[in-house]
Every structure is written in C-alpha cells, then in structure tokens.
Amino acid sequence: MRTTTAYGTRGSMTLVAGPIERRELRPRDVAVDVSHCGVCHSDLHAVHAHASSRADDLLVPGHEFVGTVTQIGALVAEFRVGDAVAVGNIVDSCGSCDMCRAGQENFCREFPTTTYGGRDRVDGTTTLGGFAREYVVDENFVYRRPTNLDPAAVAPLMCAGVTVWEPLRSHGVGPGSVVGVAGLGGLGHLAVKLARALGASVTVFTTSQQKADDARALGATDVIISTDRHAMAAARGRFDLIIDTISAPHAVEPYLDTIGLDGTLSVVGYLGEISVTALALLIGRKSLSSAGSGGRISTQELLDFCGEHDISADVEVLPSGQINTALERLARNDVRYRFVVDLSDLKNA
Template identity: 55%
Template sequence: MSSNTTLEQNQPMRLSYGLAAINKGDRLVPWAFDRRGLRSDDIAVKIQFCGVCHSDLHAIRGNSRFPLVPGHEMVGEVTEIGADVTKFQVGDAVVVGNIVDSCGKCPPCKSHEEPYCREFPTTTYDGIDRHDGSITRGGFSNEYVVKTDFVYHLPANLDPASVAPLVCAGVTTWSPLRHWHIGPGMTVGIVGIGGLGHIAIKFAHALGAHVVAFTTSEQKFAAALDLGADEAILSTDAELMAAQKYRFDFILDTVSNPHLLDPYLLALNLDGTLCCLGIPARMEFTPVLLTMGRRRLTSSGSAGTRETQEMLDFCSQHNISADVEVIAAADIDDGFDRLERGDVRYRLVIDMATLNPPAQE
C-alpha cells in the first residue's frame, strides 16, 4: 500500500516492532507486535525521536501489562491518514504525547482537560483502546497509530529531538504554571533541576516571574542561572531556607524522592501555593503550616489538548525546548541506569532511526 493512500476505517492490523520488557523488571529487547489498522480519524506516524521518562522506568518495574513497549514523548512524520482526516497531510512533522484518547463526554473532556477524564484517559502505552479493547504499545517503536485529536504539529523553528520531552515533562510543568497564573510581579520557586525542573525554570522565566531554583547541589547553581533562574538556593542549608519565610507566591516541586515539605510551606506568602509534581511515595509535612498563611498544598496532572497546543505555541514563540542527549536504541538500558542514578542532563531521547527489527526466528 502506498504511504500516500488515504485509508478507510477498519483496516487490517499492522505489524510493528519496538523495544519491549517481556516480563516485569526485564531489560528491553527487540519485539514484534500488531498495531491496529487506521480508523477514519487516525494517522500513522513514523517515529523519529522518542523521549525517555522516569515513568517508563517505573512502568517496567511496576504492575503493568507485559510485554510492555514504553515511550510517550514522540516526534515523527505522518505516513498515512484516515478517510476523514483534514488536520494533517502525509509528510507533516508531528508530536504525540502521553494521552491518546478519552471519553470525550465528561465535563473535563468537554473542556479539553482530558487528563482528568472521569472514565480515565487512554494512555499512550499500557492503556486499553476504547474501541477494540487492545493494549496500547508505546513510542519505543518504528511507528504509532493515533487519533488526530491527540496529535500536534511540530513547531517549525525547534529541534525535533528537543521537542519530544515537551509533551510530557513540558506540559506537566506548563499546566500548573498557567493554572495558577504565573507572570510578572510574582516570585516563583522551582524545586529540583532535573527533567521537569529545568523546563519549569525556562517557562517561569519566559512568563515574566522572578525565578528561584532550589537544589541540593551547589554544582547546579550555574546551570540554574543559565536556564533562566534569577537565584539559586541550597535547600540543605537550614539557615538559608529559614530566611525564605513568607517570600514566595508559588513553588513548583518536581522532586520525586520523599523529602520534608515544611521549609517550602514556610517559604510561601499569604495564600501561597506549593504544587508537588513528583508525587513521592509519602508526603512529609506539618499540616498546621497550611493554616499559618492560608497556604495551599496541591498537585497537577498532565495537560489537555488545548493547553498542550498553547504550550507548543509558547515554546515556538520563545524558542524553548528541552535540553536533551540523543542516544541509540541499543543504549536504552544504560540510559535507564543513568536515569536512576541522576546522571542525565536533562532528558534522554532515543534516535529511532537506530532501532532494528527483531531477528527472524
């Protein structure tokens, strides 16, 4: 079939291949599998780059459905389109993120807040297709078939590999910054200078806030300033942290390891907000500190389709993208090891052109 063919609904399954954990905790190996055929509102995307996220590592080691093909930060090229598709053409450069469908009927979905779908959104991998009940397979693969409502045009002026993490790490930090109206005249703290934190610093700076980065490493001070922070503070210095009391309008905490939240709650001004994105296994804080300043402790999920498009437009306008290291598909397990050690600045992205099909048996 020609790649330029407009396809009808209910096409036969497509043979794909990718990197999979066959069982829980396994290293990734090449694996062939079936993807669904294109429906009338689908496109097929040849994946060129796919980001590597902490959630991929957690999924491989967690209670997922195996075999598991991870990957939910994709940049690629449209190779085929469904019969009703008008938003995209063959050859378009596109971006696909961590959600690929939702019920479309509940209030959050109608407001384009699909991550909060009351029937739960369909995730890019290890989700259940809402039409045929099949398990979704992720972007560590040669291609992806996806509903066009959850696909975005690649900003023309940005490097494709550096855009991939924007549709996970980017939208996850963009959404709370926009929801709490971060802008000029506000003092904003960013806790952690990693995959999420480094993009959050760029966003908060471009939105016009005074940005303060909190880190446990003095070696990261210069990097934080280069990313756009106005100040960097060593969070392990108790005296210095105590001096931050009543200073911040908003603090975005991107750290996933358990840590005491009290110093950050004390740093909030009246009606200040501490938004924890890392969601550690346990949250350690003194509840009475919330009453001492009418402070808020909250969190946020990913972004819906409207906010994702808004973020991509903002990134294009302000020349913002992730700082990435591109790796070969064969190096993914080493990449996961580095990710676990914190030895990545700041996101890994797989060059999917290096992906080889599994050997014929």
C-alpha cells in the same frame, strides 16, 4: 493489522527489539513515523514493575515522542501526510465527563487511555508505546510540532514540559510573579525556562551547590540550598508559587514556609503520600496542589509558546540501540537533563 518494530519486554528488565502489531487506521486515526522518543522516570518505573510482576504480556514503553505523519484516516481533518507532529502520554479519553468537557482530558473521570499500558476504548487491547518506528493514534491527541526547534529536544515537552506548564498557567504566572522551582532535573529545568519566558523571577531550590551555575544559566535569578536552614528561613513568605519537581519522598513543609500569602506549592515530581499539618497551610492561607500531564488545549498552547520563545529541553540523544543504557543511567540519575532515543536505527534492528 499492520506491523512495525519496537523495543519491548515480557517480564524482564531488558528491552529487546522485535515486531509488534498496530491497528489499521480508523477513520480519525493518524499514523506517525516516530523519529525521537524521550526516556522518562515513569518508563523506568514501568519496566521495573513489569519485571517484578514476572508478567508475560508485552510492555513497550515510551510516551513523549515526535515524528512525521505518514498516513491519515478518511475523516481526519487537522493533519496531512508530511506534517511534523508530537504525541504525549495520553491517546484517548471518554470525551464526555466534566473534565474532558473542560479541556482537561488528563483528568478524565473514566481515566484517560495512556500511550502504553492503557486500554484501547474501542477494541480493549493494551496500548504499546513510542519506543517504536510507528504509532497509530486518534487525531485529537496529535499535536502540531514547532519546526524551528530540534525534534529531539521537543519530545520531552510532551510530558515533562506540559506537567510544569499547567501549574504555571493555572496559577497565572507572568511578569512580577515570584516563582520557586524545587529540584533541577527533567521537569525542573523546563520549569525554570518556562517561568522565565512568562516573565517571572525564578529561584531554584537544590541540595547541590554544584547545580547553582546550571540553574543561573537556565534563567534562575537566585539559588537556595534547601539543606541550609538559615537560607530557608531567610526565604520565608517570599514566593507566589513553588513547583516541586523532586521525584523522591521528601518533607514539603519547609517549602510551604517560603510561600507567601495566598500562595501555592504545586507538587508534580513525587505523587506518593505527603504529610502536611493544617497549621502549615493556615498561616498565610496557603494552598497545596498537584498536577499531571496536560489537556489537549494546554498541550498545544505549550508547543506554540515554546516555538515562539525558542524553548526546548536540554537532552542527551542516544541511538535507540542504547535504550537499555539510557534506562540504566537514568536509574543512577546520570543524565542532564533528559534522555531521548533516536529511532532512525530501529528499522535495521
């Protein structure tokens, strides 16, 4: 085994730096020196759940990170030491089910191995995440990072970015498409940037008039205050696709009403129970869909597209020593639009 330093917790809301063990490299493994890791709401939820369960096992969060290859296994073909890379929230899958064969490892029938809290498919150990100086991962789940972009701002593309990229691509968004984005947070602001770069006109739905200027600065051509019944009624049947990035429970039927014939509402922010009447879908032959993360093909496609179009996340970077501050502020939604921790200070923790 090899030792590195990471921020983890054993049943507490506070992450503490300490040594952890990584596996020795298997033939197709890559060792990544982690430079930056995004802080996602799912990290916050995982810490809360871990603390509530009073679990004694170690949790190391972090599932959207970038870094540099420092070592490769004997059979690694795609990477060399020194390569700039990125890793997302999936580090393995069965590779043989219909979803994996279709390049949708994120929907693996046997459930993908997640970057932390997952079960290693070889030795059965629990995966420990990217709030660490080093991560060891199969080369199939390592991606080439565009070097023309700020590494810190690339990290959130590996979760928030690919989560909104998949519905944009699967629904054929391009020039002439009319896209709505509900919510303007970590996912929403990237949905606006990506939809605009694909050629769509973009409208942001928000409850806050104060976010109107931000939405337009990101590329939105229009803003609708979703609590304004008259504005929502005026938008009836207007959109081909709405990407709903709102993370809290909310009514989706008002957004379905603004979808046009054969249009789709893709809910990616809230993955709990949703109530919809069949009539809300019937009128206009509308679809309700969801998506989560991305497969290997679409993840690399996203990174290449972002490098070509100079797209990255709007981030606030904190030294990793302030990881607990980032989690506390994230719980208050006090971020614009994504926290990223710089792990270069961790070697001295």
